[in-house]
Amino acid sequence: MLVLVANLGSTSFKYRLFEMTDDGALDDIQNARCLAKGAVERIGDAESHCTVEIGDWSDQLTMAVPDHGVAVEACLKQLTDPEHGALKDASDVAAIGFKAVHGGRLSGVFVVDELVLDAMAEMNAAAPAHNPPYIAAMRTLKERFPDLPLVAAFETDFHQTIPAARKEYAIPRQWADEFHIRKWGFHGASHRFIAYRSAEILGRKEARVISCHLGGSSSITAIENRQSVQTTMGMTPQTGLPQNNRVGDFDPFALPLILERTGLSLDEALKQLASQGGLLGLSGNSGDIRDLEQAAEAGDQGSQLALDVYVQEIRRHLGGMLVTLGGADAIVFTGGIGENDSLVRKGVCQGLSELGIELDEQANEDLRQRTNDQGEASFHGSGSKTQLWVIPTNEEVIVARQTIHALRQ
Ligand SMILES: Nc1ncnc2c1ncn2[C@@H]1O[C@H](COP(=O)(O)OP(=O)(O)O)[C@@H](O)[C@H]1O
Ligand SMILES: CC(=O)OP(=O)(O)O
Ligand SMILES: [Mg+2]
Structure with missing residues (x-):
């Protein structure tokens, strides 16, 4: 099964295309073959650095990448390139997974539909550097590939185990209970990877x-x-x-x-x-x-x-x-x-x-x-x-x- 993962950081866009078996556990981090990866750094600067590796082939170039939308388009072009690409067509992938940031009341992993997009849009003001580009990229891809499942894996998910005493703000009770004002935490995918990998290293x-x-x-x-x-x-x-x-x-x-x-x-x-x-x-x-x-x-x-x-x-x-x-x-x-x-x-x-x-x-x-x-x-x-x-x-x-x-x- 081919899975494309899109990671839209505050300054970068990174992607990896994996061939995966679908019976692995969440912590089965060694069992994924990376077929291609690419990155665009310094998005929004006059010169963005773009790198791509597909099998033995790699390329680097410097060009203007004004926003994450342009970066996602460039990634699909690289992956479907007739000479070097890893895919005949974008629809060869089983799904695109997004390292999505703030889902507010939605914390976990969800197939992207209008409800998920609405929950993300509610958090636009809370995550202005992250949520709008994710929503824009998801909408573009939904339009271009209506049959391709998109999945949002929210960064807050890994932090659900934090005990109440370390995630509550000292604010009026009602704000916390009714409006979910609390410490959510982010970078969950990265911290989860480090949790799994460091446990392997330390034994x-x-x-x-x-x-x-x-x-x-x-x-x-x-x-x-x-x-x-x-x-x-x-x-x-x-x-x-x-x-x-x-x-x-x-x-x-x-x-x-x-x-x-x-x-x-x-x-x-x-x-x-x-x-x-x-x-x-x-x-x-x-x-x-x-x-x-x-x-x-x-x-x-x-x-x-x-x-x-x-x-x-x-x-x-x-x-x-x-x-x-x-x-x-x-x-x-x-x-x-x-x-x-x-x-x-x-x-x-x-x-x-x-x-x-x-x-x-x-x-x-x-x-x-x-x-x-x-x-x-x-x-x-x-x-x-x-x-x-x-x-x-x-x-x-x-x-x-x-x-x-x-x-x-
Ligand atoms: N070779 C390097 N040496 C020192 N710092 C670096 C190097 N490469 C990247 N960085 C730093 O890392 C930052 C990007 O980190 P990254 O984790 O990719 O960010 P994000 O995911 O938030 O876009 C850059 O803004 C820069 O400060
Ligand atoms: C909060 C977050 O996801 O950060 P970034 O992707 O910019 O590293
Ligand atoms: Mg990042």
Whole structure:
């Protein structure tokens, strides 16, 4: 069975085409053959980087990809290319699974119909960088391929195991009960993959793991027995750590002051918090960690401040997760930043030997030369009680499994 998985991130579009057996369990993460994969990075910038790998053939190009709709069209074109493509026709796939973000009252995995699209649209204001592009892509594909099942696997699903004491806001009871205002948590596919994969690596399902998904959007999750028990994002993916251009945790009582001083409407101010905040807002320069490190190196103070705030916020939440779990067997770094950025990993892990966390600086620097065939490597010192790992996330294989399960029901 062929399953195409579409992962529309805040700054990227990634896809993988899998050949899967349909009898695998959700945690059967090794049992999926990836026939093709591709990515478009820096969507919305003047130059987006596009990569594609189909079998032995690969290609890279730089072009303008203004939005996720254009990215999805480009992906289908690549996959059905007469010379290099993996599909004769898009209808060869059994389903397209989406790593969908906020379904509000719908948390779980659903075949996409009008009710699902409505539930997502209700959350457009809560997830402005994520829900509108997903809805647009789903509508386009439904129109072009009316017989092809589309499946939405919501990011909130993995966090349903978080106990009430860690998911309730201290707000009037009615808001929580009637309007579902609570900490939902996101990046569920990634944190679930890390939960399953780290348990395989550590050889223990009951391990205590802290999963740091650091990318265009970032969140940290505490995992016990392969289940989420606490996470940093809350009601919306604007919360928790500072994101690339979204604010992270913020005091709502600053808003009246902002509206009064700037003359902005509430809508405009929220738009700015969700597009001009985060690392971009702090630095006044860029939301991409690579640009910030380059600028900081050249002496740009705003960029250095953004990097420092990001690392300090990760450390603050890491401290909370360590206490929640009563210590950790492993801390795992994943996502575009977690997998690639040794400076951020070093900033987060240094000076924690009193807590049993010892970084091997050289191993952290040389990580790329030390990875196994899945791109994984550890970088803790020999005396460290807590293991430190980089594990490339595979959100798509989780969504592919969830898609098959949803089709069976
Ligand atoms: N080689 C790299 N070195 C350092 N940071 C990187 C590298 N590649 C990507 N990144 C960072 O990762 C981010 C993208 O991460 P990703 O997890 O793909 O994001 P999203 O899914 O939110 O779009 C970029 O914004 C950039 O900050
Ligand atoms: C919240 C979320 O799903 O983030 P992203 O896809 O941008 O990493
Ligand atoms: Mg992502």
